Each structure stands twice: as C-alpha cells, then as structure tokens.
Amino acid sequence: MTTIQHISTSRRIKDRVVQGLVYLAFLLAVVPLVSVLWLVISNGLGRFDLEFLTHSMNGIGARDAGGGAYHAIIGTLEQVLLAGVISVPIGLLTAIYLVEYGNKGRLSRAISFFVDVMTGIPSVVAGLFVFAFWILFLGLDFSGWAGALALSILMMPTVVRSAEEMLRLVPNDLREASYALGVAKWRTIVKVVLPTAFTGIITGVMLAVARVAGETAPLLMTVFFTNSINTDPFSGPQMGLPLFVFDQAARPNDTAVDRAWTGALTLILIVMLLNLVARLIARWRSPARGR
C-alpha cells in the first residue's frame, strides 16, 4: 500500500457508509423474524400442554379457559395430506413433460409461463374459486376435501417448479447411457431419472407442503368453521390450524388470544419441522453435488 496511491478519503467513507447500510438492511430483516419467533414462543408456551393437543373446542364457552386445537390439528394434517395426494402426481407429471418430452416447444413454454403465473395467484382467489365451483356450482357441502382442493391449486406450481429443477439436474449422460442399452424412454424415466432426482423431489414437495400448511384464506371459504372433532374430510365442516388461530385471535378475551398464540406455536412447529426435514434430506443426498 505504500507504493500505490491511497484511496481518497471521500471514496473510502462512501464505501464504508454503504457497507454499514447493507449490514443494517440485513439486521432489519432479521429483527422481525426474531421478534415473531420470540413472541410466539413466550406467549404460546403457557397453553402448550396436553389438554391443548388432545381436546377440541367443543363446549368451551366464549370466556372459558381450557379447550384445545385437536380438531384443528387433525383437520390441517388431513387437508394437507389430501392436497399433496392431488397435486404431487399432477405436478410431477407436468414437470416430467416439461423436462423430458417438451423439448422447449411452444406448448412447454406456455405451460411453464402459466405455472410461473399460477405461483402468484392470491390464496383467497384460489379459495373463492373452489367455493364458486364446488359449493355454489356443484352444490356440495363445505368439507375438508374442498379445502384440500383449494390448497392443491396453490401447491401445484411449487411442486412443478421444484421437480422440474431437480429433473434438470439429472446428468444427461445417465439418460444417454440408458438409451444406449436399448431401454425405452418411459423406462429410462421411471428407472433412471426419477430415482436419481428422488430426494430432490421429496424436498420440493415438503417445502410446498410447509407453505400450504400455513394458508388460512382458502380454508376460510371451503372448510368453514367447527368447534368439534370431525375426522372425515369428505363430509361436513372441518377446522384447520391456521383457521383456528385466525378465529381465536379475532375474539376479545385473553383466554382466546392465549389459545391463538399456542395455535400459532403449534403451526410454526409443524411448518418448521417440515422445512427442516426437507433441508436435511436435500443436504443428505443432493444430486447437485454429483458425488
């Protein structure tokens, strides 16, 4: 540095100021995360007991303490599972088409554009659509199944995107080796491409599930409310955990707000757990690292 001319002070100051701003921006982004998590944990732990996890809100008066989210937890798990059952096969097949058969033709470009745009559909609109189609047009009841339909609309684009990315990471050499051995295209896909991309696809699906599990708005219009346990997703109103939080948070009593916080804690635990498992699977065996 002694032989090279020094950087002028004003330039150095500017550089430092920007660096400070960038660090500040990052801090600003992390502060709400910490604050949300802290509040949820500190307020939610109070009611996070066995009663909360094993009892419903049936027969709990407006001001009573006690009660729980058992009905909501069951509802959420069933709805998300059903949504996965609907959207994973469709999403996976779409991704396979895009990567293996589409050849970047006009159709595959149109599909991939609309998948991108579908990612941006507001969740209320998905809920309204299922409500308009399923409940008003077909005249069927509010049910967990209708909620699962709405969730699957939101889930599908995420599944397609992540599965597509994973399939693209499968090295072409593997496909060509398989073709060279005279294996048919569909067998190559089923036996070579899919197993290679399997863990990546699972990760994508888990992330999509985690995203969908926290959705409230579509449930509001399709699952409706109930305070009692309904284990049958195909008939009658069910409850969902996000819906439970929304419902309890809107009530004025402290006991209800406490329940809302505990519901939020349970929901975050479920979502974070799914996220964590997904990341672990991704790290454990990612095709990207090419072993």
Next chain:
Amino acid sequence: MAAIAVFLISEAIPALRANQANFFTELTWNPNSEKSFGIAALAFGTVLSSALALLIATPIAVGVALFISHYAPRRLAAPLGYLVDLLAAVPSVVYGLWGVTFLVPLLRTPSQWLNETFGWFPLFGGEGIIGGKTMIAGAVVLAIMILPIIAAIAREVFLQAPRMNEEAALALGATRWEMIRMAVLPFGRPGIVSAAMLGLGRAMGETIAVALIFPATFDITIQILTPHANSIAANIANGFGEANDIGRGALIASGLVLFVITLLVNMAARMVINRRKEHARAGA
C-alpha cells in the same frame, strides 16, 4: 386458469346484476342488506398498502441480497440466506397475530410524533385518533412478508453478475461499493424490477395478516397514520362468514378484480424475467 376466471365470473354475475350502485365507483360495501356495493375504496386500499409495502421492502431486500451475495463472509452466506428464507416460512396468520399484538402498539408513538412534526405532509396528516390499526401497520407487516421473496430473486441475479466485470473493476482500484455500482447493479436492475413486481403481486393477494390488522373502513384516504384501511382480500376474509347469497356473489366479484390485477402484475414480472434469461443466455 381459465376455469378460475369462468367460475368466478359466472358466480359474480347475479350479484352484480342486483347491485344498486356502480361497482367501480361506489365506496361502501353493503351487499347483504341494501344490495349496494362498490370496489373503489377496497381497490384503493389494496393498491396503497401494497405500494407502501413495496416502498419499504425493496431497499431493504436489495441490501439483504447484496449482503448475502457480496458482503457476508463466504462461510456464513448460505446459513444467513436460509435465515432470511425462514421469514417466508412463517404462516401469514402468525404475522397477523404478531402485527395486532406487537407492532400496532409499537408504532403508536412514532406515528403520533410523525403526525405532530410532519402533519403538513398529506401522507402523515389527519386529525383525531392517530396510530392503532393503521394503513402503515398493515404495510409494514406486508413488507416483512414480501421481503424474503424479493431478496431471494435479487440474490440470484446478483450472483449471476459477470465475475470478470467485478474483478476488472476491483483491479482498476474501485472500492467495493464502486464495483457494485458499476458491475453488479446495472446488471441486476431488471431482476430487481421484476422481483419487486412479484413482491407487489404477493402483497396485493395477502389476506389473513391484513384482515387481522386493517380496521375494515370504507373510505379513500391517504392519511396512512389514521385507522382507516381495508383491502379487497381482507374484506373477503372478514365479510365471508356473514354474507348471504348476494354478499357472497359480491365478494366473488371483488375476488375477480383482485385476480385480474395480480395476474397482470405477475405476467408483466415474468415477462421481464424471461426476457432477461434469454439475454443472459445469448450473452454467455
């Protein structure tokens, strides 16, 4: 996609027929009793809250993206990026709960100070109650929710900036900021624009958090510190439970408007991203 539009339209028509007021200019929303409702106030609230959220989130998101792509120590960059992604994993209803119980009281004092000191500025003006469930509280929550989306896309774009140009700038004696300004930002500008638009689309469709925070008033005001705020999505969530047939049709009609707006915003954003991809490929 087409099916969504078709069914929303078909279920909205009866309510729109029964509407006594002009759907596009009427402010109030009384479809259940008086059969008169309009989208004007709701649409205005949606646009204003998302625009404010975007205004808050974009600079911070760009900073976060720069931090992760160019400032953070290499070893820490990935975990820190994951931390920001976690923000997106928190369900929106939790943000709503957090906003109502924590952020709303927190913002009261600064809001009152802003109103007293800068009351002449229309955005901060207003008489009577200041603070509480305001437009700005909702906008801050929305900003937190769209921040990870914008940051993730901006980060991708910044990482794609040509290494050669960056190193050339540094070799010529540029400071880190000068290098970023000359080599990274010009390259990333379209990416930032489209990321911001995707965030805008997300903010417009966000429902539950704002449904909990916004006080559900039906008027048009830009005084963001007074408790007057609403949005299409929040209105759907709040009004759905007690709506009768006409009311539901009206809500579906408003959902249709929201659908069209977000669709346009998202398509525009995607078009920018796709064009940029082709550019990048042609240049490589």
